[in-house]
Ligand SMILES: Nc1ncnc2c1ncn2[C@@H]1O[C@H](COP(=O)(O)OP(=O)(O)OP(=O)(O)O)[C@@H](O)[C@H]1O
């Protein structure tokens with residue numbers, strides 16, 4: 414049995430649970446239950462405050478966990494990272510009151526800055542040669558300038574709407590973050606085997622999310638032009654249609670190149686193009 418720690422409730426929770434389910438793992442979850450067991454994989458899930466997850470994994474209370482890089486690096490435990498997960502993307506930024514003058518980071522010299530990330534902030538300020546008074550608070554950081562607690566803040570930003578609602582202006586990016594899978598560094602052979610199985614499934618899910626299955630019809634005369642546009646995993650599948658002189662081509666395309674390829678396919682004479690999501694992709 415391997416023990417996974419995820420955030421109980423917050424910005425990491427939904428996508429963490431979604432990823433586990435997409436790996437084909439089923440479990441019952443009730444909001445009041447802080448521990449559950451999967452029904453079809455030897456996995457136990459602990460629901461915790463995100464700040465506690467790196468420490469629990471480092472100590473072996475949990476074997477693996479999902480947490481934001483901002484929390485992991487703040488706690489000095491980045492060496493536990495196994496895999497970037499691509500969700501809960503955000504940045505740790507410095508912000509000042511909307512009306513405050515700000516030229517560059519030296520404008521913060523001698524100022525007080527409220528944050529929940531004193532280590533990341535201190536490292537950034539030191540790298541810029543700036544000395545400031547760091548005031549550590551555990552939440553509602555954006556309120557600090559308006560109540561006279563600090564001159565500036567250093568907090569998590571995604572859309573920027575929390576800053577705007579609190580009369581603040583983002584001025585520097587201190588750290589970029591996304592969710593990561595972390596693991597204890599001394600897992601025994603059995604737990605390591607289970608971790609490798611989970612990683613295999615996660616990679617299949619991630620690959621599938623970046624790809625689309627494309628089906629189209631084309632006159633046989635257009636196939637030489639279309640084939641190089643659809644390299645797929647090996648090469649496209651070509652099946653003759655009932656109508657003489659026509660074929661159906663099937664392939665996988667990468668999401669990043671998708672619109673560009675569709676445009677070129679149409680120009681080459683493709684018709685009836687169907688685009689289908691892929692659930693899992695292996696090899
Ligand atoms: N607005 C956001 N958009 C995307 N990701 C975010 C956002 N805010 C935070 N995150 C990421 O999600 C993590 C958890 O954020 P959340 O705000 O839920 O934490 P929290 O309030 O400290 O929760 P907890 O109660 O578990 O301590 C952060 O550490 C960060 O990595």
Ligand SMILES: O=P(O)(O)OC[C@H]1O[C@H](OP(=O)(O)OP(=O)(O)O)[C@H](O)[C@@H]1O
Pocket residue numbers: 423424552553555568569570571572573574575576
């Ligand atoms: O740039 P935005 O899109 O506005 O997001 C940023 C906000 O999101 C997070 O808080 P959250 O809403 O998770 O609440 P919390 O303070 O309870 O953690 C973070 O601490 C910021 O306050």
Ligand SMILES: [Mg+2]
Pocket residue numbers: 462463464
């Ligand atoms: Mg927290």
